[in-house]
Amino acid sequence: MYPDIEPYDHGMLDVGDGHRVYWEVCGDPAGKPALVVHGRRADRGPEHQHHRPPDRRFRDGVPEGQRDGNLALAYSCLLHDPDPAVREKAARDWCDWEDTQVRTHPGRRPDAAYDDPVFRLRFARLVTHYWAHAAWLEEDVLVREAGKLAGIPGVLIHGRLDISGPPDIAWRMAQAWPGAELHLVEQEGHGAGGRRTTELILAALDHFALRS
Template identity: 30%
Template sequence: MTKRRILYPSIEPTRTGMLDVGDGHQLYWEQCGNPDGKPVVFLHGGPGGGASPDHRRQFDPDRYNILVFDQRGCGRSTPYASLEANTTWHLVEDIERLRTEVAQVDKWMVFGGSWGSTLSLAYAQTYPDRVTELVLRGIFLFDQYEVDWLYKEGGASAVFPDKWEEFIGLVPPEEHGNLVEAYRRRLTSDDVAVQLAAAKAWSKWEAETVTLLPSPETIDHFTSDDVAVAIARIENHYMAAGGWLEEGQLLRGAEKLRDIPGVIVQGRYDMCTPPKAAWALHKAWPEAELVIVPDGGHLYNEPGVLDGLVRATDRFATEHSPRST
């Protein structure tokens, strides 16, 4: 039996800073690993989630020069939970500025999961000549089917009916037809108590559907005051706008990825970003390897999912050295 991979040992960043990207936003970033290694940028989930020290542990620090950062409005970036000038296309340009002004590399590998997979695809399709490889997990194409799966009756609600009733219980029945809009009104309320209650309910629904066996620690993290507001406000802001993407845009743009090696890792039992989107992307981009994890869910640190991700980064570190990119 093949031994499964685990996260690389924890390492401290060698460089940190704040990048002013305009519009009043500053992004917190960290760089670590081998300064002469293969450049890679990690795009975290969310929107509104933020990066963590474990995210950089999916890469061999002897072979990778690793950049992680917090997107607009979340984590240690400022201003906190801001919706101003916060769209997919602002973030795409932020990534490009990080490449040129912080990493100062010609090209790099892009690694993203969940919402980070959406952002990775949008960036790679905008700047295909700047991407050496793509490693993606939990594909979210931001098509209406996927938004409805999460926030309309008949999708994730069919798997988590008890949690769904709790989620919709915050708003009266006449608002159940458009929960994203109902929550948007509360998440942008001038009443701090109303905003916080909506943020906790929104974030708790995500925490309870993001894995089949949510731990109390996961739910506590998602619903803590300093995390829930950014996750809920920014994520709801993106859901209400369809991610500023046209329906089917990322699938139509997959032809721009034909020269980019890729690996897609998808849990079979992912109830947050179901495998349907990963399969559609693989058909539109057959050059990428699709790894379906038979016992995997959504989170990157589930054993089979993590195994697929680390194997992908190890493979690309070997097949494509910094000199060959």
């Protein structure tokens, strides 16, 4: 990896409707900019959730009448319940599921961040809020509008074992984005912590930096 450095600029981007997104800029202010984006399956709305059935323990964490519907919305309601015990159980159930689906290799240890009850609740509320509303994006809008990126080079890096975000969207984006380069990484899953994924990210950044 590159040496750790502090951002020289950062802030909150107003994206409308009272929402803000954190951003930061690192590296050489006079250098060539590279945007690193970690996305979720935001183009798939609640109507597609039944295509990825979660395990029964996860489904059983919400009221029976909501188990075949928008599970993210059902969990979001539990995470805002007036009863602290209900909120805590929902946060633990959600984070247990999140942590389990990214541990695709034997011996991979659970994420210690989920041991913090404050983090668990905050994380689960944030994720379910966006998932329940499909990030307020129209169905398939990312792929449909990808052609507008023509002329902007991009590298898509996706673990083939990514359960929470299967690689079909990355593949479709690569077809719709002129000039995009897709890498499906064998034996790696969600996140950017795998050795091969890290190598590909660094290689892409180095390549862009050397381009005239």
